Amino acid sequence: MKTHFRPAYLIVGILAIFLIGFLFSCSDDPTDTGGDDGSLISTGDIDPLGEQDFLLSTVDLGHDVRGRLEIWVFDLTIESDSAVSFDIAIANKTDRDIYPPIHFVITKIIPNSITVLNADGFTPDQFPFFDFSDDIGDDGILAAGETTDRVKVRFGWPEPMAFGIGFRLHIGQAPIEGVIGGVVFRDRNQDGQYQPEQEDGLEGVPIELRTTSGDPSRTRLVRTDREGRYALEGLPAGVYKVTLPLLPGMQLTTPREILVTLIVLPDGRVSNFLEAHFGAIPYT
Numbered sequence: 001m002k003t004h005f006r007p008a009y010l011i012v013g014i015l016a017i018f019l020i021g022f023l024f025s026c027s028d029d030p031t032d033t034g035g036d037d038g039s040l041i042s043t044g045d046i047d048p049l050g051e052q053d054f055l056l057s058t059v060d061l062g063h064d065v066r067g068r069l070e071i072w073v074f075d076l077t078i079e080s081d082s083a084v085s086f087d088i089a090i091a092n093k094t095d096r097d098i099y100p101p102i103h104f105v106i107t108k109i110i111p112n113s114i115t116v117l118n119a120d121g122f123t124p125d126q127f128p129f130f131d132f133s134d135d136i137g138d139d140g141i142l143a144a145g146e147t148t149d150r151v152k153v154r155f156g157w158p159e160p161m162a163f164g165i166g167f168r169l170h171i172g173q174a175p176i177e178g179v180i181g182g183v184v185f186r187d188r189n190q191d192g193q194y195q196p197e198q199e200d201g202l203e204g205v206p207i208e209l210r211t212t213s214g215d216p217s218r219t220r221l222v223r224t225d226r227e228g229r230y231a232l233e234g235l236p237a238g239v240y241k242v243t244l245p246l247l248p249g250m251q252l253t254t255p256r257e258i259l260v261t262l263i264v265l266p267d268g269r270v271s272n273f274l275e276a277h278f279g280a281i282p283y284t
Contacts, residue, residue: 009058052076056088059169067094067144074150081159081259083117087150090132090142091170098142099172100133108166117154129170178270180209180242180260181231184224187253187279194277201228202280205244212239212259237264237271244278253279 019086052075060062070091078084092098106116119128135149136142156161184205185194205224209232225244242258260273 065094065096083156085154087152089148089150091147092142093143097176101172102132103129103170105129105168106165110164113158114163115156117156176233178235179231179233179272181274182276183228184278188252192254192279208243210241237262242276250284251281
């Protein structure tokens with residue numbers, strides 16, 4: 001269960017050093033410094049004979065984000081001479097909501113005789129990761145002030161020893177709201193229906209958007225990309241007229257104007273409409 005303490009794809013690099021043995025001394029709280037590549041580096045000492053629950057590190061998401069993500073360790077346990085485990089939870093102490101995917105990626109283990117035993121998967125560059133995406137509650141958002149459920153990580157070792165890991169966090173982008181978009185497609189069968197498997201898009205076609213009130217401050221013009229797609233983002237709730245201007249050398253198979261209504265959803269976000277498609281037959 002999430003707890004309340006009260007942005008594509010974001011990657012934050014971190015280094016955490018785990019010092020595990022039979023005799024340890026406690027260290028100060030971890031602090032982070034900037035790496036040469038812009039990543040954040042942090043250290044945290046683990047004493048299996050001392051505290052089992054503690055703050056491992058904090059992660060700064062950028063100059064424009066107040067607060068930090070906190071990486072917590074719980075229930076540090078030496079299971080046997082061949083394995084050690086602990087739970088990890090991520091507390092969102094920033095002023096921003098965090099969206100999935102949320103992956104805790106282990107990038108380095110020293111010494112290399114230590115292995116990850118229970119990774120959820122592997123990144124394209126073959127690093128093991130633990131997935132927190134389903135551990136952020138039913139709303140699918142790690143909101144400001146919330147903490148993920150705990151995820152258990154297990155390591156195998158040839159014998160109890162000190163070891164270190166490097167890890168990074170992969171965090172998803174916030175969803176875009178208030179979007180009107182679609183495709184200007186080559187309507188090969190001239191039926192006015194977009195069939196993406198059979199009909200390609202037309203590049204460079206202008207699309208104009210206006211409010212029905214004619215407010216000139218909300219008039220916008222975009223052109224389709226290589227796949228014939230276009231999108232107008234960040235629109236407030238309202239009624240809009242999307243128009244494909246009359247172009248020489250092109251016959252439309254759909255109406256040249258589409259009325260789209262964007263509303264405010266129960267969660268406060270503005271709805272999207274991504275099926276404002278236009279069919280056309282270019283003259284050859």
